[in-house]
Amino acid sequence: MAHLPQVKIPATYIRGGTSKGVFFRLQDLPERCQVPGAARDTLFMRVIGSPDPYSAHIDGMGGATSSTSKCVILSKSSQPEHDVDYLYGQVSIDKAFVDWSGNCGNLSTAAGAFAIHAGLIDPARIPENGTCVVRIWQANIQKTIIAHVPVTDGQVQETGDFELDGVTFPAAEIVLEFLDPSDDGEEGGSMFPTGNLVDDLEVPGIDTFKATMITAGIPTVFVNAEDIGYRGTELREEINGDPAQLARFEQIRIAGALRMGLIKTAEEAATRQHTPKIAFVSPPKDYRTSSGKDVKAGEIDLLVRALSMGKLHHAMMGTCAVAIGTAAAIPGTLVNLAAGGGEREAVRFGHPSGTLRVGAQAKRVDGQWTVTKAVMSRSARILMEGWVRVPAESF
Incomplete structure (x- = not known):
């Protein structure tokens, strides 16, 4: 029986906050996975190693926890006054599905840094030394996130002395602003869908x-x-x-x-x-x-x-x-x-x-x-970059 070779897809493995995930540029995905649907979901499950009845993710990039079973797509923004569109998929560990219903705040940190790494930001906007302000359109929940990413010698600064509990080593601080973070587009139509505080x-x-x-x-x-x-x-x-x-x-x-x-x-x-x-x-x-x-x-x-x-x-x-x-x-x-x-x-x-x-x-x-905005500090660091390989017949 003939077997198809594996497919190589450019990808970057990044820790963002207390999570980590596999990041892709939209244009680097196989054509049938550049649009929402079964092919994209199946690809991401195979990248992570799900569904896995052993809950170990031995045959994938996932870490068998909710914090490490994540995929992200970034592209030039389709929205006015935004730099990038950021789409996040939470991959189930033991079941065959990808949940697109929400955002990952930790990987929002990495989205700002990856946007610069991946050449999705106008070079004229990136200072030689200082802070690059990246305006992110969070496509899952249709909200704006502003990432303040430190830059040294024209590159994202990843090392530093900012300590984040839950992360072993210090890194550079990235400040995130979540603008109008209430998900008022949900069916409840209000920050408090029941109308009550309690x-x-x-x-x-x-x-x-x-x-x-x-x-x-x-x-x-x-x-x-x-x-x-x-x-x-x-x-x-x-x-x-x-x-x-x-x-x-x-x-x-x-x-x-x-x-x-x-x-x-x-x-x-x-x-x-x-x-x-x-x-x-x-x-x-x-x-x-x-x-x-x-x-x-x-x-x-x-x-x-x-x-x-x-x-x-x-x-x-x-x-x-x-x-x-x-x-x-x-x-x-x-x-x-x-x-x-x-x-x-x-x-x-x-x-x-x-x-x-x-x-x-x-x-x-x-x-x-x-709520007009929420603010917190996280950090992000590239762990590995190159290509992720998946069997061609798997998506």
Whole structure:
């Protein structure tokens, strides 16, 4: 039997924030994968190594976690006053699908840096030394992100002394601005789709929980740690090693998705794993991070733990950090109350790997809460570049 050779596709493997993914320029993809559809999804699954019943991604570029099973496409922007269009695909680990329903805030950092690396920015816009401002159109959620990327000798500066909890080594700081991050295009049509800052969320067969459901950065369902039997100081192993608790979190997530209008039936949640996120919050407490560092209650405003693709995240998703910062800025949400209540423009929260500061500017207009932007710092670094190879018959 004749076998087709592998196909070589130019690609770059980049860490962005506490995630990493395989980045492509749109024009470098095979022609049939340059448009949305089954061919593109199948290609990305094969690049990552999914679906993998072993949950190991041995035969692909993925790392068998939600943080490392990601693909990104960048192209010259189709939108006025933007530099690049950035499209993000969250590849399921053990199922055959790619979720296009949301953004990755961590890889948004890498999108700004990659835009420069990949020659998608006008060279006249890139300083010899200084900061290059990259205006990104986030195509999944139709929002603007501004990346402030450091440049040295005309190239993206990747090394530096900026430390990000959840990332082993320091790197150069990239500041991200998420403009108008509320996902008001969702079916709910509001930053708070239910119209309430706090709801009683009934989870069939389990219980009813207080919940703040918000669509800023990424649709997120926040519940109180204490209400679901946790302290808020848990690390990954304490959650991810308990299938019964993971199943309970998924039921809470599904109930939230239904209340937010993101899905019409519970069955739809199986093909929308990336959104909404489910997170639990608590007032500050002393705890020890996954790296063994001690965080004191006085160093943070609150504790947050969040799940991504059915597992507790090892640090914090960037988009969920935007949701945290936004909710914290609005008096009366569960996030705001866990942080002590009142008005605030920034919070520092504790997550399993350490702490993160995020700022948000929220205001009330005609009785509705809006957020003009959220700001946080991350870093990005190219890990490898060249070609990724996939069997020709696989897509």
